[in-house]
Amino acid sequence: MHIDWASLARVAVVAAAAALTIVLLISLAVVSLSHSARRADGPDGADAAVTHAGVGTAIAALCVLAAGLIVCYGLYLIIA
Amino acid sequence: MDVSLIVVVVVITALVFDFTNGFHDTANAMATSIATGALRPKVAVAIAGCLNLVGAFLSVQVAKTISGGLVDEKLITPVVIFAGLVGAIMWNLTTWYIGLPSSSSHALFGGLIGATWVAGGVGAIHFNTVLDKVVLPALLSPVVAALIAVSVTYLSLRITRRAEPGVVSRGFKLSQRVSGSMVALAHGTNDAQKTMGVITLTLITAGTLPAGSGPPFWVVVAAGLAIGLGTYVGGWRIIRTLGRRVSDISPVQGFSADTTSAAVILSSTHLGLPLSTTQVCTGSIFGAGAGRRFAAVHWGVAGRIALAWSVTLPSAAVMGAAASWLAATGTVGVIVVAVTGIAIAAGIYGASRRNAVTPDNVNDVPTAPTPDLHLAA
Numbered sequence: 001m002h003i004d005w006a007s008l009a010r011v012a013v014v015a016a017a018a019a020l021t022i023v024l025l026i027s028l029a030v031v032s033l034s035h036s037a038r039r040a041d042g043p044d045g046a047d048a049a050v051t052h053a054g055v056g057t058a059i060a061a062l063c064v065l066a067a068g069l070i071v072c073y074g075l076y077l078i079i080a
Numbered sequence: 081m082d083v084s085l086i087v088v089v090v091v092i093t094a095l096v097f098d099f100t101n102g103f104h105d106t107a108n109a110m111a112t113s114i115a116t117g118a119l120r121p122k123v124a125v126a127i128a129g130c131l132n133l134v135g136a137f138l139s140v141q142v143a144k145t146i147s148g149g150l151v152d153e154k155l156i157t158p159v160v161i162f163a164g165l166v167g168a169i170m171w172n173l174t175t176w177y178i179g180l181p182s183s184s185s186h187a188l189f190g191g192l193i194g195a196t197w198v199a200g201g202v203g204a205i206h207f208n209t210v211l212d213k214v215v216l217p218a219l220l221s222p223v224v225a226a227l228i229a230v231s232v233t234y235l236s237l238r239i240t241r242r243a244e245p246g247v248v249s250r251g252f253k254l255s256q257r258v259s260g261s262m263v264a265l266a267h268g269t270n271d272a273q274k275t276m277g278v279i280t281l282t283l284i285t286a287g288t289l290p291a292g293s294g295p296p297f298w299v300v301v302a303a304g305l306a307i308g309l310g311t312y313v314g315g316w317r318i319i320r321t322l323g324r325r326v327s328d329i330s331p332v333q334g335f336s337a338d339t340t341s342a343a344v345i346l347s348s349t350h351l352g353l354p355l356s357t358t359q360v361c362t363g364s365i366f367g368a369g370a371g372r373r374f375a376a377v378h379w380g381v382a383g384r385i386a387l388a389w390s391v392t393l394p395s396a397a398v399m400g401a402a403a404s405w406l407a408a409t410g411t412v413g414v415i416v417v418a419v420t421g422i423a424i425a426a427g428i429y430g431a432s433r434r435n436a437v438t439p440d441n442v443n444d445v446p447t448a449p450t451p452d453l454h455l456a457a
Binding site for chain 2: 007008012020023030034037071074075079
């Protein structure tokens with residue numbers, strides 16, 4: 001009986017890192033969007049509300065972009 | 081039997097196996113997206129079908145041997161391949177009818193092992209390789225996937241616990257469309273190659289292609305179309321099991337499960353340790369369920385699935401052995417096997433129509449019949 005523990009460990013580590021990173025980024029994006037939605041409806045003045053909502057949306061977009069880049073890079077490594 | 085005729089029979093049977101591989105594994109990519117409503121059922125299978133087809137073209141590096149060293153390759157003739165494929169198809173159809181996800185790869189290996197056993201005796205089977213390449217990965221891969229999915233799901237739920245539920249649901253449903261698509265693509269890069277390899281090596285054995293040839297373009301197209309069509313037809317019974325019978329999947333859990341599956345499948349293929357897509361995806365879904373609440377998972381379903389996995393290799397082997405024994409008698413034997421296989425397949429399909437699972441009822445989990453209170457009075 002022979003288990004290639006080294007290869008299995010490599011797969012587990014790489015997959016865990018990729019999955020954790022992508023899910024973390026998307027979760028942060030969702031939380032940012034949620035905060036920006038709350039701020040837009042919140043007690044601040046109209047200008048402040050728009051600014052906060054804009055910041056939240058920008059953070060969300062950045063997180064989604066980062067996640068997308070990781071996915072595309074992963075696909076590139078596999079296809080190339 | 082005439083060599084060219086058996087080669088045609090093998091090619092057709094291999095494409096049929098690829099088709100069953102497609103609808104058997106649709107659930108891996110799309111069960112959670114359908115269960116959470118991220119995608120409508122027919123849209124989900126259409127996307128999965130297209131991406132399986134694309135995936136088939138992205139990666140045409142096929143195995144150099146049919147069995148991957150599990151059996152003595154010198155004994156693998158087109159008749160043995162035909163019998164092995166028949167065994168694999170019969171097991172795929174059986175588990176599809178029961179609604180249990182099982183590994184099409186292991187079904188194929190089992191069919192080949194059984195067929196080769198009849199052709200060459202027990203000495204033709206390399207049991208150590210079976211243990212190392214089939215049994216141990218089958219035990220370890222769903223556990224690895226489940227552990228990653230538990231961690232990922234727990235993290236995601238903790239981060240989003242105070243966010244607006246509506247935003248969370250919408251955000252993760254959108255994300256699931258991408259993650260489910262990635263699993264479908266990963267499946268296409270992984271599984272269509274089995275059939276391409278079987279057909280190519282059969283053509284080489286028959287002398288139609290020179291040794292060491294890669295798959296001809298028509299083989300790539302045919303295998304890609306077969307798996308894509310099978311995926312589009314959709315294994316609704318298995319989709320229901322993975323999407324609704326494991327636990328109530330939320331969009332957060334669905335996205336976590338899909339992302340874990342895609343990450344494990346793609347990294348394992350890229351790092352040279354191919355794992356069963358079905359076992360990885362099933363492990364991920366169970367892990368995602370447990371990541372929210374351990375007790376919310378229907379572990380009885382896990383037991384049934386584990387049982388199906390444990391008998392996949394021997395069951396497909398028995399069916400492959402029976403087919404090999406009959407087919408080895410000559411042309412008539414091959415015809416008898418083919419006709420019997422078609423009849424059994426038709427019977428299983430007919431039985432499935434009695435309690436059909438369709439795109440319209442795939443998310444409905446049948447409840448136990450309630451007692452007739454009228455009689456109690």
